[in-house]
Amino acid sequence: MNLYQLKLGDMEEAMQLNECPLCFLDEAVKKMYLNRLINNVLDDGYREEWQESGGLCPEHALLLLEHGSATGHAILYQDLIHNWQDIWLNNKINCPVCKRLTENKQDASKAFMWGIKNAPTFKERYSTSAGLCKEHFNIVYNQADVEMQSFLITVQERAFQELNSKLTLLLRQHDYNFQGKKDPEAAKAWRKAARYWSSGVEKKWRV
Ligand SMILES: [Zn+2]
């Protein structure tokens, strides 16, 4: 089994959940790094990388903060505070989560394209999936050959037609004349529509 194949299973799980498979892998990267940072705060390798990084970007600092760990934060920030002038005045923050996400975007998009070309079940599952978010669609599309580009467009077009009918159903369900059982997928279609533009997974799958 090659490294690409390892990622395909996670991406297929995301497709079954109607999520962008590449956003799902980004989420796993964030989760793994932040958990390991907090749980291995005294591990030399991690701490050295942390000190060199100068800390997290605002988005990821807030994300880690939401996950608490008073002692973990205390140790991590003591490491930075003693060097604050150099970090702040020279703007030396090189967020390690952002760094991992940038690397992951390349690896994951290559794995995705490898799967479409070489793993028929992956390709089949993708063809009935909810497609990709805008950012990941563009990354993959720009690296794809003409044949794959046309496949990507077809899948995305079908996914948007389905989304559009769910949005229509959502509006019908919100009409005061609507009676009967509400479709839960349609009820959350507005969030899915926004996530196609913004990237990200449904709240329950987030870090
Ligand atoms: Zn995505």
Ligand SMILES: [Zn+2]
């Ligand atoms: Zn960051």
